[in-house]
Amino acid sequence: MDAQFLDLLAQQYDTEEKVITEIINLEAISNLPKGTEHFVSDLHGEFQAFQHVLRNGSGTVKEKIKDLFREEWTDQEISDFAALVYYPEEKIQLVKGDLCNKQALNRWYRQTIEHMLKLISYASSKYTRSKLRKALPERFVYIVEELLYKTDLTHNKDPYYEEIYRQIISLGQADKLIIGLAYTTQRLVVDHLHVVGDIYDRGPEPDKIMDTLINYHSVDIQWGNHDALWIGAYSGSLVCLANIIRICARYDNLDIIEDVYGINLRPLLNLAEKYYDDNPVFRPKLQADHNVSESEIVQITKIHQAIAMIQFKLEIPIIKRRPYFNMSERLLLEKIDYDNNEINIGGKTYPLENTCFATVNPEQPEQLLEEEQQVLEKLLFSVQHSEKLARHMNFLMKKGSLYLKYNGNLLIHGCIPLDEEGNMEEMQIEDQLYSGRQLLDVFEYYLRYAFAHPEETDDLATDMVWYIWTGECSSLFGKREMTTFERYFIQDKETHKERKNPYYHLREHEEICRKILLDFGLNPDHGHIINGHTPVREIRGENPVKAGGKMVVIDGGFSKAYQSTTGIAGYTLLYNSFGMQLVAHQKFNSREDVLCNGTDVLSVKRLVDKELERKLVRETNVGEKLQQKISNLKNLLEYRYMK
Numbered sequence: 001m002d003a004q005f006l007d008l009l010a011q012q013y014d015t016e017e018k019v020i021t022e023i024i025n026l027e028a029i030s031n032l033p034k035g036t037e038h039f040v041s042d043l044h045g046e047f048q049a050f051q052h053v054l055r056n057g058s059g060t061v062k063e064k065i066k067d068l069f070r071e072e073w074t075d076q077e078i079s080d081f082a083a084l085v086y087y088p089e090e091k092i093q094l095v096k097g098d099l100c101n102k103q104a105l106n107r108w109y110r111q112t113i114e115h116m117l118k119l120i121s122y123a124s125s126k127y128t129r130s131k132l133r134k135a136l137p138e139r140f141v142y143i144v145e146e147l148l149y150k151t152d153l154t155h156n157k158d159p160y161y162e163e164i165y166r167q168i169i170s171l172g173q174a175d176k177l178i179i180g181l182a183y184t185t186q187r188l189v190v191d192h193l194h195v196v197g198d199i200y201d202r203g204p205e206p207d208k209i210m211d212t213l214i215n216y217h218s219v220d221i222q223w224g225n226h227d228a229l230w231i232g233a234y235s236g237s238l239v240c241l242a243n244i245i246r247i248c249a250r251y252d253n254l255d256i257i258e259d260v261y262g263i264n265l266r267p268l269l270n271l272a273e274k275y276y277d278d279n280p281v282f283r284p285k286l287q288a289d290h291n292v293s294e295s296e297i298v299q300i301t302k303i304h305q306a307i308a309m310i311q312f313k314l315e316i317p318i319i320k321r322r323p324y325f326n327m328s329e330r331l332l333l334e335k336i337d338y339d340n341n342e343i344n345i346g347g348k349t350y351p352l353e354n355t356c357f358a359t360v361n362p363e364q365p366e367q368l369l370e371e372e373q374q375v376l377e378k379l380l381f382s383v384q385h386s387e388k389l390a391r392h393m394n395f396l397m398k399k400g401s402l403y404l405k406y407n408g409n410l411l412i413h414g415c416i417p418l419d420e421e422g423n424m425e426e427m428q429i430e431d432q433l434y435s436g437r438q439l440l441d442v443f444e445y446y447l448r449y450a451f452a453h454p455e456e457t458d459d460l461a462t463d464m465v466w467y468i469w470t471g472e473c474s475s476l477f478g479k480r481e482m483t484t485f486e487r488y489f490i491q492d493k494e495t496h497k498e499r500k501n502p503y504y505h506l507r508e509h510e511e512i513c514r515k516i517l518l519d520f521g522l523n524p525d526h527g528h529i530i531n532g533h534t535p536v537r538e539i540r541g542e543n544p545v546k547a548g549g550k551m552v553v554i555d556g557g558f559s560k561a562y563q564s565t566t567g568i569a570g571y572t573l574l575y576n577s578f579g580m581q582l583v584a585h586q587k588f589n590s591r592e593d594v595l596c597n598g599t600d601v602l603s604v605k606r607l608v609d610k611e612l613e614r615k616l617v618r619e620t621n622v623g624e625k626l627q628q629k630i631s632n633l634k635n636l637l638e639y640r641y642m643k
């Protein structure tokens with residue numbers, strides 16, 4: 001072993017005792033049960049529903065409450081206590097409103113603190129004291145530890161403990177302590193969170209999801225196609241930029257662009273007002289509780305058309321300069337017969353409806369008007385100078401990747417592109433062919449390169465981010481084409497269909513999943529593939545657990561816009577030391593509903609895989625790192641102290 005490295009290590013562990021203590025500590029931790037992993041996907045800006053799932057640990061909080069108090073409490077009491085753990089601030093206010101006098105409230109405080117401590121003690125039973133300490137409310141660590149670790153069998157200290165409770169209450173600290181303990185519990189039930197893609201688009205509050213993730217104790221992200229789109233926009237891809245604004249307009253979310261990220265839409269609005277009118281297919285999909293005036297709707301409709309047309313124009317030069325993207329079928333503006341208002345797609349002619357081609361030059365449809373060009377420049381400047389967007393995109397890059405191998409499983413938002421025979425589909429990039437894991441690594445390389453070079457707007461890396469959003473061999477998209485144009489302008493629904501990569505039916509077969517796991521260097525006997533991206537139509541009897549349990553698809557649709565197709569409000573997955581469980585969630589209405597009616601009872605669990613023996617930290621990714629550290633410390637012991 002490198003002496004320099006060991007000398008460096010010796011600076012931190014400068015006595016034999018320190019080395020030995022750390023080895024004992026790490027060996028002991030390796031023998032604890034593995035922490036709980038929590039998988040979520042396709043959050044699509046639905047912050048309220050997402051944070052509810054985080055707060056209840058996909059049902060884990062309630063399960064622990066039941067384990068402890070089932071015998072003595074009614075269902076109502078269990079729900080009330082669970083609501084207190086999820087939303088402590090609000091629930092305390094409700095309780096205060098219900099209790100008639102101070103004595104009753106003090107009694108409630110006394111009992112509640114004790115119940116919370118019991119729950120924390122149970123929820124932290126597989127963690128070290130030091131890990132629990134880090135999760136406790138900072139200002140109360142000392143007293144909470146006193147109360148948690150009371151081991152006085154002689155009862156000599158009973159009055160001492162009682163006094164602690166009394167003082168907390170009389171000094172007016174009970175609310176703060178209960179709130180702190182509730183958040184500690186939320187944190188303890190999940191050790192690590194995986195977000196399997198699509199934080200952005202469709203829903204109203206992706207920024208709040210990002211802020212929550214930034215503050216979360218342990219998280220990784222597998223980018224979804226929509227996340228890649230936002231990264232692309234920030235990295236200088238004008239066509240990605242046009243897309244994010246178009247989608248925000250379509251879902252009545254332009255305030256994310258304007259108010260949240262501070263991007264000035266005025267120049268785009270001026271252009272839109274000049275060239276566009278009201279148009280039924282470009283009217284925004286309104287959020288149920290969003291009040292928008294008719295004039296605002298018309299304004300959004302105009303912006304929607306202006307940016308959609310800019311998007312279609314911007315696609316053309318990219319498709320032309322990257323023939324191996326194989327997207328010439330998508331040169332749609334060039335296929336239009338502008339005199340007769342029709343288009344030829346796949347040898348068939350379709351009439352065009354609700355068109356808005358005022359800015360298109362039929363001779364050169366990719367040509368942007370001078371004004372469009374200027375609008376884009378201003379938008380890009382704004383996007384790349386938004387401090388908040390920079391923070392969110394940097395975090396996406398830091399914690400994100402295209403796919404992740406974690407504890408033997410393969411996490412990926414979309415797919416591994418396959419051909420009909422189940423072989424890895426090849427894609428040519430410049431003069432090289434790539435497939436499978438190699439292809440994904442190349443995609444990720446380009447995406448990171450584009451992000452690192454935001455000033456370059458039409459190099460291969462930047463174009464590639466757009467390809468990741470919409471290309472047929474993209475592992476995040478996985479469809480032959482994105483039929484945005486057809487859905488706006490052609491009535492015939494046949495043209496709206498987006499043909500999926502064969503992966504989406506082949507993944508039902510166990511051998512295919514095994515083969516993919518092998519390609520990624522994972523053990524097919526133990527590993528699973530975890531996907532998001534395609535809504536599972538539970539309504540039509542589709543099973544999210546496929547290929548004999550090797551494949552789990554957890555997109556049940558947090559996205560409100562898709563809930564009528566899925567029939568439920570989302571799946572999440574839990575993987576603890578006993579195995580893997582899929583949780584189906586019912587629609588999330590509101591916090592008020594949880595607080596007053598305890599409506600989160602409807603999460604149903606399904607076993608995916610059971611560990612034959614309880615899985616220990618030693619057998620996890622973290623365990624591997626610990627073993628590496630132990631081995632370094634043992635080398636240090638020999639090198640420095642055992643002479």
Ligand SMILES: O=P(O)(O)OC[C@H]1O[C@](O)(COP(=O)(O)O)[C@@H](O)[C@@H]1O
Pocket residue numbers: 198202225226479482483484498533534
């Ligand atoms: O219904 P919308 O919002 O117009 O979006 C439809 C588009 O979104 C996509 O489904 C991609 O988004 P998802 O990753 O959420 O599925 C495209 O395939 C499709 O063209």
Ligand SMILES: [Mn+2]
Pocket residue numbers: 198224225226413476532533534
């Ligand atoms: Mn997706």
